[in-house]
Amino acid sequence: MAAVNKHAKIILAATKVFAKKGFFNSRISDIAKEAKVADGTIYLYFNNKYDILLSIFEEEVGKIFDKTQQLLSEEEDPRRMLEIFTNQHLRQMKKNKNLAEVIQIELRQTNKVIKNYRNNKFSSYINIIAEIIRKGQKQGVFRPDILPDVAKRAFFGALDEVSRVWNVSLETHYTVxxxxxxVLSLFLSGILIENPGKH
Structure with missing residues (x-):
């Protein structure tokens, strides 16, 4: 088997194992077993468990990042750009439910090794939201008092939670x-009725 294929096979196996057992409960031997390779083979490609997790984000999230950027490059309306990002993200999470679970690990991870590693594709991916918000503010479409770096986390946090729960229990009830x-209605319009009647 070619080295590239083994690398990809290990990444796929690790995503499945991390999603099923959780990052901390997963062992290298679990990943090796799922990938059908010897334990030692893992260390030919990765230094440790953290290295594998970071590689998942670099490679798997990297693919989604590239595809999303490509779709967004053809659009100028920030509202439509947020719609494209949302739709694309949900479709990818529906297609790769294990990756959706592993993203939860990254978002909830408090370990210093992961916490200090922020120059990655995952960070770049979430930053797309902040860039769209800044674009909308420049165009006078989005409120100028909104902080893009806070908004991106609020927006992605909502998307992440929806995709996680949706994959488990809501998928049969709602389409992408x-x-x-x-999600867009809540984020763009809020939940207040404009000029509500007096009670």
Missing amino acids: DEITHQ
Whole structure:
């Protein structure tokens, strides 16, 4: 088997194992077993468990990042750009449910090794949201008082939670487009009725 294929096979196996057992409970031997390789083979490609986790984000999230950037490059309306990002993200999470679970690890991870490693594709991916918000502010479409770096986390946090729960229990009830519309409606319009009647 070619080295590239073994590397990809280990990444795929690790994503599955991390999603099922959790990062801290997973062992290199679990990943090796899932990948059907010897334990020692893992160390030919990765230094340790953290290295594998970071590689998942670099490679798997990297693919989503590239595809999203490509789609967004053809659009100028920031509202439409947020819709594209949301729809694309949900579709990818539906296609790769293990990756959706592993993203939870990154978002909730408090370990210093991961916490200090922020120059990665995952950070760049979430920063797309902040860039869209800044673009909308420059165009006078989005409120100028919104802090893009806070908004990106609020928005992605909502997307992340929706995709996680949706994959487990809501998938049979709602389509990707319906979820996209709901998230965007909440984010762009809020939940207040304009000029509500007096009670």
